[in-house]
Amino acid sequence: MELSYFPGCSLKAQGHENNLSLIEFSRAVHVELIELPDWNCCGSSSAHAIDPTVAALLPQRNLSLAPKGRPLLVACPSCLLRLKQAHLALVRDEAAQAAYEQRWQTEFDPDLEIIHFFELFSRIDLSRYLDNGENRLNNIRFAPYYGCMLARPPDLRFEANYHGLMESVLTRLGAKALSWGYGTRCCGTFLSVAKPDLATTVVNGIVSGAMDVEAECLVTACAMCHLNLEIRCTLPKRIPILHFSELLSLALGTSDPKRWFPKHLVDPRPLLKKRGLL
Amino acid sequence: MIDLDSCDQSLFPTVHRSSRTDFAACLQCKSCGNGCPFVSAMDFTPNQIIRLVQLGMAPQALESATIWICVGCNTCTINCPMAIDIPAVMDALRHLALERGVAIAEPDILEFHREVLHSVERYGRTHKLEIMMRYKLKTLDLFSDLGVGLRMLKKRKLDLTPSKIDDIHHLDPVFKG
Ligand code: SF4
Ligand code: SF4
Numbered sequence: 001m002e003l004s005y006f007p008g009c010s011l012k013a014q015g016h017e018n019n020l021s022l023i024e025f026s027r028a029v030h031v032e033l034i035e036l037p038d039w040n041c042c043g044s045s046s047a048h049a050i051d052p053t054v055a056a057l058l059p060q061r062n063l064s065l066a067p068k069g070r071p072l073l074v075a076c077p078s079c080l081l082r083l084k085q086a087h088l089a090l091v092r093d094e095a096a097q098a099a100y101e102q103r104w105q106t107e108f109d110p111d112l113e114i115i116h117f118f119e120l121f122s123r124i125d126l127s128r129y130l131d132n133g134e135n136r137l138n139n140i141r142f143a144p145y146y147g148c149m150l151a152r153p154p155d156l157r158f159e160a161n162y163h164g165l166m167e168s169v170l171t172r173l174g175a176k177a178l179s180w181g182y183g184t185r186c187c188g189t190f191l192s193v194a195k196p197d198l199a200t201t202v203v204n205g206i207v208s209g210a211m212d213v214e215a216e217c218l219v220t221a222c223a224m225c226h227l228n229l230e231i232r233c234t235l236p237k238r239i240p241i242l243h244f245s246e247l248l249s250l251a252l253g254t255s256d257p258k259r260w261f262p263k264h265l266v267d268p269r270p271l272l273k274k275r276g277l278l
Numbered sequence: 279m280i281d282l283d284s285c286d287q288s289l290f291p292t293v294h295r296s297s298r299t300d301f302a303a304c305l306q307c308k309s310c311g312n313g314c315p316f317v318s319a320m321d322f323t324p325n326q327i328i329r330l331v332q333l334g335m336a337p338q339a340l341e342s343a344t345i346w347i348c349v350g351c352n353t354c355t356i357n358c359p360m361a362i363d364i365p366a367v368m369d370a371l372r373h374l375a376l377e378r379g380v381a382i383a384e385p386d387i388l389e390f391h392r393e394v395l396h397s398v399e400r401y402g403r404t405h406k407l408e409i410m411m412r413y414k415l416k417t418l419d420l421f422s423d424l425g426v427g428l429r430m431l432k433k434r435k436l437d438l439t440p441s442k443i444d445d446i447h448h449l450d451p452v453f454k455g
Contacts, residue, residue, distance in 0.1 A: 040443050049372055
């Protein structure tokens with residue numbers, strides 16, 4: 001299966017371990033990701049905060065670059081929201097479509113499918129790759145952390161929902177999901193820069209919540225959450241924060257995880273060695 | 279105290295139009311404020327902001343810290359029984375605050391957003407290291423967080439060179455109109 005791939009700034013510029021493991025995992029399940037040529041930033045949290053025009057047009061350019069007939073896979077939950085909202089706004093407004101075609105000199109594609117990485121699991125048959133590996137993740141205990149990705153604005157309320165996806169997939173791969181209270185607490189996004197103390201309070205609450213239920217690691221679905229949980233946690237003792245894609249590619253035995261594990265601020269290698277996963 | 283005579287009758291319709299949100303339906307059930315992870319840093323709770331807009335209390339709403347602290351996480355939106363798009367209201371209020379040139383309660387947050395957009399305009403993507411350096415210079419907060427920054431550099435979490443798009447002029451319709 002071929003998909004267009006939108007990594008977004010967070011994965012491309014600091015979440016290298018997320019990007020690499022996501023690409024490796026996809027390759028292992030025979031999904032070829034073709035990076036959207038010359039994609040741009042979707043506007044992040046800042047465009048919609050201060051400039052509605054820029055916020056509306058940044059995602060539009062990305063839509064205009066997507067080849068017809070090939071779904072666009074997005075790695076970052078926040079980029080996904082921006083791209084979907086921009087697409088929906090165009091679908092609903094013919095005048096805006098005409099302006100779009102004029103602006104970007106290309107036909108608007110109302111049928112473009114924009115999917116999150118999570119939606120891959122409804123398009124592939126994971127069991128095909130698992131015949132001899134029932135317990136590949138060796139009961140590693142994880143707290144699934146979704147941040148704000150399960151929440152959404154009212155106009156997207158009927159879109160695909162990902163509640164419990166990390167739990168079901170990783171359990172299938174032999175990990176042990178814990179239930180806990182902080183899985184959908186926002187990580188603080190840009191407050192991590194502008195109000196670091198506030199972000200630290202929130203992040204410490206999340207990480208200690210995971211440790212209270214005896215998690216050995218936290219698993220995140222978003223590169224920005226991952227970064228905030230790593231850099232803003234000030235607890236003396238803390239557990240590693242892993243990207244969902246890292247555990248996936250580890251379970252599928254993809255090539256060289258040693259390339260990305262050293263990039264973590266809390267080194268996950270001792271834990272992974274202890275569990276016999278490295 | 280609410281002085282109805284001094285209320286700004288244009289606030290409600292203006293915010294209603296630009297947020298495309300029917301916040302007249304608000305029940306003041308306070309679910310939004312109770313679930314907001316950052317309410318402790320706000321001067322008005324999200325439901326209070328909605329009320330201020332309904333009443334036309336423009337200075338209080340537009341000069342509030344709340345509209346800048348809100349990160350748009352949608353935690354409130356999914357809890358709201360009336361499906362009110364609260365972050366869209368916050369967006370609309372921020373835009374109006376900038377348009378009317380009122381005092382900004384959280385200038386550092388505004389500065390951060392401006393630096394992000396500056397980076398996108400220049401490279402087409404965000405260059406985190408430059409955003410951080412310029413933000414620190416502008417807010418004259420040079421040394422806090424130095425440790426975090428250095429650890430991030432060491433782990434290559436902050437790339438030294440920006441990831442750029444090839445055809446920056448293709449973005450002209452976005453920034454140059
Ligand atoms: S949750 Fe919705 S209805 Fe309840 S107070 Fe907040 S905005 Fe109003
Ligand atoms: S969107 Fe804003 S007001 Fe709503 S919960 Fe998140 S930070 Fe609070």
